Amino acid sequence: MPEPLSANFRRPLLLLIAIALLVGSAAVWWWGDESSARFAAAAMGRVGLVLAALWLAWPSLRRPARWFPPAVAVIGVISLMVLAAQPRLIFAVVPAAGTLITITMLVRSFRGPPKR
Structure with a gap:
């Protein structure tokens, strides 16, 4: 790995x-x-x-x-770059990013805290 x-x-x-x-x-x-x-x-x-x-x-x-799952930061950066490239996509990107972040947070809450 x-x-x-x-x-x-x-x-x-x-x-x-x-x-x-x-x-x-x-x-x-x-x-x-x-x-x-x-x-x-x-x-x-x-x-x-x-x-x-x-x-x-x-x-x-x-x-x-560190407070959020790693995917939240990736979703945020990708959303920012898409909006920077084409601002008209805000009506599609914001709900999609919100949905992905919500799903990521729900999955993390069901899995429990990360083990170290």
């Missing part, structure tokens, strides 16, 4: 991905000719900004994330 990434590795990786998305967004914006290139550049820029904000908030996010 592979080892999970340590917290010391995750934050720099998040910054690297955010920078790559923002640089790629700028490159596509300047040199892309089609409207689909402009849409992709805008979406990459929004996702890059969300990931940069997560990088800034990483130290404060580590503690509250």
